[in-house]
Amino acid sequence: MDRRQVLKQSALAAAAFAFSRDAFSREVERIVTHRGFTGNIIKLSSNENPHGPSPAAKSAMIAAVGVSNRYPWEVTTQLREKLASMYGLTKEHIMIGAGSSELLGITSLMAALQKGNAVAPDPTFRLWMGAARKVGLPIKLVPLTGKKQTDLQRIKDAMDANTRMVYLCNPANPTGTIIPAAELETFIKDIAPKCIILLDEAYTEFCDEPSMVKWVNDYPNLVVAKTFSKIHGMAGARIGFAMAHPQTIKQLNDLQPWANAGAGAVALAGALASLDDKNFMSFCKAENQKARSVFYKALDKVGMPYIESHTSFVYFNSAPFGKDVQKLLESQQIVGARTFEEGTKWLRLSVGTVDEMKKVAEALSVA
Ligand SMILES: Cc1ncc(COP(=O)(O)O)c(C=O)c1O
Structure with a gap:
């Protein structure tokens, strides 16, 4: 092949790659679905980041597809080292999983092996609870305070000599409240x-x-779980991490079929790149605050009380509105308003982009 042919072929390859990338993003847009809704919907159900992944993470993930024939040991170590340096720890303090859900599951499995019970606020993030119960960890659920705050005193009161684990989500899901650091x-x-x-x-x-996380060296029983699904916008990539005393990480690793191997090469590459993209994270945080304010104003306007949120979702009481908010939003292809407290009209809605929250506001105001 002469030089011209080589150039022509690489130009064709580049065009095909650009086309497939384009087709890929169109395809991704097309397949957004939620419980029977599909296509052009505003999906506000699972607190996904409407902006992510970051451009840097996307490029890194596309590049990593090509090396997916190899096990990603080195990248896994790189990510553990990077996270360790960010949090002032060592890689032995860090465990990688296929989303933080996997790590919540493994930690509750470790607690179940100690034969006893667990205590958790109610409502809270429950995804890990079903499996924990099935492996023999009964869970005592402790109601929130009247202001929907996590009730630490009642959690303490609910503990007994057989309590092996307390689960706390801070800031809390679904309420968006925070337990003050002190x-x-x-x-x-x-x-x-x-x-x-x-x-x-x-x-x-x-x-x-x-x-x-600064307490993990002092308290080997403390396990801090974090995820790339939220501020990093990589929920579909499935990658999260836990931080704990190296002794504890070792025990947790022993419960993984293959230590730290839950996340694949593509997710790992995206995570590494995303950690460096500080501008993207600041952008997401700022946009979330703006979009949240748009939603607060809309709720104020129609008289629905809400809890000030420290997260990417808002918990609000739809009772004074007098109409079925979930159905009303769904009639406008806005999906995801969900109840977490049976018998009440409190709903959680994820915060989307500013434009999406303006559409939510519009749907509520014309009702
Ligand atoms: C509080 C909380 N923890 C964990 C998760 C799960 O995250 P991941 O996607 O990392 O499994 C979620 C997801 O919504 C969540 O809200």
């Missing part, structure tokens, strides 16, 4: 000597509260 620190100091504290920090990056 209160949480006191709780950790008090409870971590007695049982595992599984602290789910999926949404910390949307607010200014500090992570509690």
Whole structure:
């Protein structure tokens, strides 16, 4: 092949690649679905980041497709080292999983093996609970305070000699509330000597509260779970991490079929690139605040009370509105308003883009 032929062929390859990338993004847009709704919908059900993944993460993930024939050991180590340096830890403090859900599951499995019970607020993020119960970990659910805050005192009161784990989500899902750092620190100091504290920090990056990871060396029972699904916009890539004392990470790793191997090469590459894309994270945080304000105004206008959120979703009481908000939004292809407290009209809606939240506002105001 002469030089001209080579150039022609690589130009064709580049065009085909650009075309497939384009077709790929169109395809991705097309297949957005939610419980029977599909296509041109506004999906506000699962607190996904409407902006992500970051451009840097997308490029890194596309490039990583080509090396997906190889096991990603080195990249896994690189990610653990990078996270360790960000949090002032060592890679032995870090465990990688296919989303933080996997790590919540494994931590509750570790608690179940100690034969006893767990305590968690109610409502909270429950995805890990079904499997935990099935492997023999009964879960005592503790109601929130009247202001929908996590009730640390009642959680303590619900604990007994057989309590092996307390799960806390901070900021909380579905309410968006936060336990002030000082209160949480006191709780950790008090409870971590007695049982595992599984602290789910999926949404910390949307607010200014500090992570509690600084306590993992003092309290081997503290496991902090984090995810790339939220501020990093990589929910579909399935990658998360847990941070704990190396002793604890080792015990958790022993419960994985293959230590740290839940996330694939593509997700790992995206995660590494996303951590470097600080501008993207600041952008997502700022846009989330703007879009949240648009939604707050809409709720104020129609008289629906809400909890000030520290996250990428809002918990609001649709009772005074007098109409079925879920159905009303769905009639406009806006899906995802969900109830977490049976018998009440409190709903959670994820915060989308500013434009999406303007459409929500419009749907509510013309009702
Ligand atoms: C509080 C909380 N923890 C964990 C998760 C699961 O995240 P992942 O996608 O990393 O499994 C979610 C997802 O919505 C969540 O809200």
